[in-house]
Amino acid sequence: MDKVKDISHSENLIFGKRTELYFAILCGVFLSLGFFIEKGLDLPRWIAILSYGMAYFFGGYFISIEAYKKITKGGFDIDFLMIAAAIGAAYIDSWAEGALLLFLFSLGHALEHYAMNKAQKSIEALSDLSPKVALVKKNGQIIETPIEDLKVGDTIVIKPNSKIAADGVIIMGNSSIDQAPITGESMPVDKTAITSIDNLPEFKHIDKTHVVFTGTINGDSNLEVRVLKLSQDSTVARLIKMVSEVETQKSPTQRLTKKFEKWYVPIVLIVVTLLCFAYVVVDETFKESLYRAITVLVAASPCALAISTPSAVLSGIARAAQKGVLIKGGKALEDLGTISTIAFDKTGTLTEGKPKLTNVIALNNFEEQELLQIVLEVESLSNHPLAKAIAKDIEALHNIQFKDLAREIEGIQGKGITAKYKDSKVFIGNLKLMYDEGITVDTIVKSKMEGLLRDGHTMMLVAFKNELIGLIGVMDVPRKTAANTLKKLKSIGIKRMIMLTGDHQNVGDAIAKQIGLTEVKGNLLPEDKVAEIKKLLARDGKIAMIGDGVNDAPAMALSTVSIAMGAAGSDVALETADVALMSDKIENLPFVIGLSRASKRIIKENIFISLGVVVVLVPVTILGLTNIGLAVLFHEGSTVVVVLNALRLLAYKK
Structure with a gap:
């Protein structure tokens, strides 16, 4: 979080929060302008050098600040080495090469830093609940x-x-x-x-x-x-605290090259310094030794290595965006491909998130059409969400029109509702309501009702003229694509899929049975979901959590990769999530996991290519077997290869 604060202060210079990104772009503009002047126009060279100098300023500004901060704390990193390489290139009159190094590196830096305020946004969104x-x-x-x-x-x-x-x-x-x-x-x-x-x-x-x-x-x-x-x-305050705590445990996206900084940068600096004095033991002039040292510095500057991860990450994120999937940073992109366990919220994730009329059963030889008409007339007078859902589905699914035939509706708390239909009493509610009104419910009806309740349906009895005339049931039904999505996830190697829900266990079990999910944890409050995620992390090491509601935010923030259902998701879930399915299509989940795995593979290839060039080129330049031009050619050639390799992700289709 300290790094985020540092960035926010440094970004508020000219262009607001995007200053660092715009500086990198300006570096590229002046680099291109200088190259065009030098190669394409018959103008004095100092004009091209002036343009390269501007590229140096914009490309090196933020890198220099971070390098200085690290030096004051007693350390050297790739930021310092890039600045040193660029200065060395300028010293031996290779301005274009130095400016290109700074442009590529500063662009990767800027894009990495751009989305680092996710934790603050998620906490602000949670605060809006209350x-x-x-x-x-x-x-x-x-x-x-x-x-x-x-x-x-x-x-x-x-x-x-x-x-x-x-x-x-x-x-x-x-x-x-x-x-x-x-x-x-x-x-x-x-x-x-x-x-x-x-x-x-x-x-x-x-x-x-x-x-x-x-x-x-x-x-x-x-x-x-x-x-x-x-x-x-309060419960909301606890959610804010949980999200704050688990967010601060997550580090921002780290380039894989950071692992090499502790040994790579000091070794390069030592070697370059020693080479400056090679003339003491080798038959050459000081100028020749200095030239060799700067050539090594340029060859050893980790430009391709530095861009290897960001280029693949950006390509992967761009490809995901084309499919309606928002991925917030390289860490999420890389981690998602390593996941073998996924925890799902139920409501709005595996299900539609709203009650649907699922059962209409006429009893005692009562006409189904008349039963539906009675229920529609009575439920249309109620503002209860269940009543609205029932009335809407009766009209939509059974083509029955509201005729305004019911009067005097009255809610009976905890039991149901009553009204008058054609001057006779109608009761719609649970068994207790029927018993209280003296309406007989035989064992066959009770058995049928209990069976549907076990399957996750919310059941209501309907009585008219003191006689039971029907059963109606509603349920939050599974998404049509849920079962097929789970099959695909299993086929690509996801070994465990667990439903975590605040609904009753029997409701979760019923949904799981319909979509082919074998493990369900029901009756969970937000802190219970966090406890379950902790257990899964302890056992499996890494876990993805997918949800859509505020109650999912703490568990999502604690998971290795958090995934939010977009259109149906709350602002909090979206802000907390590492990945958001913006089109609200759960069927995109196998695609984005496959994309993550492809991205991780290409990142490994890029690192192998970039390190391979450095391993070959540095010894060759140390031995004086090549000049600065050839070193830059191989050096920048590896950068081009790395970028082109990363761009293959834009064509990913599986």
Whole structure:
């Protein structure tokens, strides 16, 4: 994170945050201009040298700053060696070669640094979950209060369809709460007021049907909530803390050449210094020894080595972008190809993320069309998300039109709804509602209902004129492409695929059975997902986590590579993720893993090529068997080969 801060200060010079990138581009512009003047125009050479000098300034500015900082801490790195090589090239009048070295190296530097503020963005996005103010009830009055000023024991009022401002327990009112931002549950959860607030147990031990979390969304009813956690201790605050902690554990993308800096740079500097005094033991002049030393310095400058990784990374990222996949940096691109274990969130990742009408079963010889008409009329009057989904699907899938035949709808908290249809009572809800209304449910119907519940469906009974007339079921259904995607992942070597979900275990098991997933962990809160990821990391070493919700952010940030579903994903998941499937197509996952493996292979090839040239060229120049022109030719030739090899990734199709 310190490096990010340093960069942000240095970038705010002329062009704002992109100053370093623009400086690298200007270096290339002046390099091209100088070369054109020197080779194509009949002008004094000092004009070309002036242009090369400008290229030196723009290309070397940020590299010099970083080299200076490293030197003041007692170390030398490739930044220093590149500056030394460029100065040496200028000293022996090889200005173009020096400027080219600086251009290629500074461009790679700038692009690497550009996306290093991901951690800060993810934390800011998490902070937006929590409302800024709460409505506190004091002495019968409602006072708007900043959430930082809330105290444990305060009573806050939650208006319909608004965000909940604190973790607490409901003391008045009943409502349906959308907990997806925190738990990832696909269905809103019915919440009721606790019967007594005397001698409350710890927050984590209170029945979940009575507690609410910061950042979740209230339904259609007013609530009064007793605050049990301060804002800094809320569930959202914990998410922010988790993301902050695990983000700081991740280093920014490192070029593979960094591994060589500790020994490579000092050795080159020592050899070059000794060669300056070769005339003492070799029959040559000081000028000849100096020329040989500078030739070695140019030959040994790791330009091809430095560009080998960034060129492949940029090509890989560009190819991924063409397929609607955003990859945030080289580390994610390289790491993804080493993954053999993937953890999936369920809702919005393996499933559509919204309830669908899955079952309509007419009972007791009742006409299915009439059953659907009754359900449509009643559910159309309700604002409950499930009711809206049922009404929408009845109209879309069964071609039945709303006729406004129902009246006097009433919600029965925790049980269902009732209304009048053609002056007769309709009840839609659970078994408890039917029992309370004296409606008979035989064992065959109960058995059928329990079987569907085990398969992950949310089931409702429908009664009309005091008689059971049907069963309806809804479910967050699997994505159409999920099963085939899992097969492809298995075929390319992904050994373990685990579903981590905040939904009930039986819901997760049912989805997994449909798409061919064998391992499911259900009923997980965000911290539980983090614990599961830690276990998988300890066992498998590396793991990818793919999700779409805020509740996935801490687990995603802890994983080796985090992948966000794009269009359906939350801002937090996208900011936290290393990879985002922007088109929201999970079927792109096998492609991007294959691309990652190809990128890693090309990076290895590039390093082999660049090191191979250095290994051959340095001894040849030390022995004086070549001149500066030939050294530069081989040196820059290896750079061209490395770049062309990397560009092959742009044509990747598998």
